[in-house]
Amino acid sequence: MPTRSWPNSMFIDKVAIEIPIVQAAIGGAAVPELAAAVSNAGGLGMLGLGGEMVDAARMAVRKTRALTSRPFGVNVILQWPPDDVFPMFLDEGVSIYSFFWGDCSRFVQRAHRANAIVLHSVGSVDEAKRAADWGVDVIVAQGHEAGGHVRGTVSTMVLLPAVIDAVAPLPVLAAGGIADGRGVAAAFSLGAAGVWVGTRFLAATEASVHPYYRQRVLAATANDTIYTDDLFDIGWPDAPHRTLKNETSELWEKAGRPPTGNRPRQGEVIGSSADGSVMRYGCLTPSADVAGNIEAMSMWAGQGVGLVTREQSAADITRELADEAQRIFSRLAQPG
Ligand SMILES: Cc1cc2nc3c(=O)[nH]c(=O)nc-3n(C[C@H](O)[C@H](O)[C@H](O)COP(=O)(O)O)c2cc1C
Structure with a gap:
C-alpha cells in the first residue's frame, strides 16, 4: 500500500491506520467481512453490534480478527444498553469502541484502562462538549444529511467546523453526506481528522445488504x-x-x-x-x-x-475515496 500523507493526522496516528476513512457502523450491514476488508485496505472497519447478544457479538469480533490483523472497531447504541457486551469486548481485546445515542461516560475509563480508544457520535456542539468532558478520544460529528439514525439537525458543512472549534484539540471525524473523494477532501478542508462513511459502503459487495x-x-x-x-x-x-x-x-x-x-x-x-x-x-x-x-x-x-452508483469491493471504495481526495489536495496545491 503506498504511503500517503494526510493533513491533520492525529486520528490515523491514534488508531494506527493508514487511510483516515472509517466505514461507519451501518447496523447489521456492517458484518465482519465488510469491516475486515476496509481495515485490510488501510482504513478502519467498524462492526455494527448495536443490540446484539453477547455470543453473537463475540463471534463477530472473533471472525473479524480471523480476517484481518489490522485495527477494527465495534459500535454499540447506548439506547440498547451494552453493559453485558462491553466486558466481553474487553476480554476479547477490542481496542476501538464507537458509541452512539446516549451517555457513554461509564465506559470511557474502563476502555482507557485497557488502552482502548473511544469514539462518540454527536449531532450538536453541546453534545460534543459533553462527550469531550467524559474523556472520549475522538468525536464523530454527524450532520442532518446522514442515513440511518440521525442525531444531527444541521448539515455536516455547518456542524463540523463548529464541533471542531468546540472540542479542539480532540480529533473530529465528519459524518453525513460523504460519498466520494470530493466529500472527503471537503471534510479535511473544514478541519476534519477523518471521515465516517455509511451510505457509500451499502454498495460494498461485502456489506450484508439485500x-x-x-x-x-x-x-x-x-x-x-x-x-x-x-x-x-x-x-x-x-x-x-x-x-x-x-x-x-x-x-x-x-x-x-x-x-x-x-x-x-x-x-x-x-x-x-x-x-x-x-x-x-x-x-x-x-x-x-x-x-x-x-x-x-x-x-x-x-x-x-445520489452519488452512489456502482457496487464495488470495500477495498476499492476505500482506495477510491482516498485517491480522489489526494488528487484534489494535489490539484489545489498547484499554483494557478
Ligand atoms: C444502514 C445504516 C445503518 C446505520 N446503523 C447505525 C448503527 O447501528 N449505529 C450507529 O452508530 N450509526 C448507524 N448509522 C449511522 C452511521 O453510522 C453514520 O452516521 C451515517 O451513515 C453517516 O452518513 P452517510 O450515510 O451519509 O454516510 C447507520 C446508517 C446507515 C445508512
Missing part, C-alpha cells in the same frame, strides 16, 4: 430519502432517522403521518428474517437473508445516496 435494497441505493437520487421522527419503530422514543422513500413511507404520508398505533396496515407481516417475522414499520437493515416485501422495509440511506 440485493433489492442495494439496487434501490444504486438507483436513488439525493431527493429520494425521507427524514422523520417516527416512521419506523426504532425501539426508543425521539429517534429521528433517514431512509429511502418507499411503499411504507408513501402509505404513511398519504394517511397524514399518523402516530404509531394508527398507521395504515400497521401489524402487517411483510417478511421474515433470522430473528422471526418482519412487520411493516419494523426496524431492521434488510440483509441478504431477509425474505419478503423488501420495498416496504426500512432501507436506511443518507442524501449522499
Whole structure:
C-alpha cells in the first residue's frame, strides 16, 4: 500500500491506520467481512453490534480478527444498553469502541484502562462538549444529511467546523453526506481528522445488504430519502432517522403521518428474517437473508445516496475515496 500523507493526522496516528476513512457502523450491514476488508485496505472497519447478544457479538469480533490483523472497531447504541457486551469486548481485546445515542461516560475509563480508544457520535456542539468532558478520544460529528439514525439537525458543512472549534484539540471525524473523494477532501478542508462513511459502503459487495435494497441505493437520487421522527419503530422514543422513500413511507404520508398505533396496515407481516417475522414499520437493515416485501422495509440511506452508483469491493471504495481526495489536495496545491 503506498504511503500517503494526510493533513491533520492525529486520528490515523491514534488508531494506527493508514487511510483516515472509517466505514461507519451501518447496523447489521456492517458484518465482519465488510469491516475486515476496509481495515485490510488501510482504513478502519467498524462492526455494527448495536443490540446484539453477547455470543453473537463475540463471534463477530472473533471472525473479524480471523480476517484481518489490522485495527477494527465495534459500535454499540447506548439506547440498547451494552453493559453485558462491553466486558466481553474487553476480554476479547477490542481496542476501538464507537458509541452512539446516549451517555457513554461509564465506559470511557474502563476502555482507557485497557488502552482502548473511544469514539462518540454527536449531532450538536453541546453534545460534543459533553462527550469531550467524559474523556472520549475522538468525536464523530454527524450532520442532518446522514442515513440511518440521525442525531444531527444541521448539515455536516455547518456542524463540523463548529464541533471542531468546540472540542479542539480532540480529533473530529465528519459524518453525513460523504460519498466520494470530493466529500472527503471537503471534510479535511473544514478541519476534519477523518471521515465516517455509511451510505457509500451499502454498495460494498461485502456489506450484508439485500440485493433489492442495494439496487434501490444504486438507483436513488439525493431527493429520494425521507427524514422523520417516527416512521419506523426504532425501539426508543425521539429517534429521528433517514431512509429511502418507499411503499411504507408513501402509505404513511398519504394517511397524514399518523402516530404509531394508527398507521395504515400497521401489524402487517411483510417478511421474515433470522430473528422471526418482519412487520411493516419494523426496524431492521434488510440483509441478504431477509425474505419478503423488501420495498416496504426500512432501507436506511443518507442524501449522499445520489452519488452512489456502482457496487464495488470495500477495498476499492476505500482506495477510491482516498485517491480522489489526494488528487484534489494535489490539484489545489498547484499554483494557478
Ligand atoms: C444502514 C445504516 C445503518 C446505520 N446503523 C447505525 C448503527 O447501528 N449505529 C450507529 O452508530 N450509526 C448507524 N448509522 C449511522 C452511521 O453510522 C453514520 O452516521 C451515517 O451513515 C453517516 O452518513 P452517510 O450515510 O451519509 O454516510 C447507520 C446508517 C446507515 C445508512
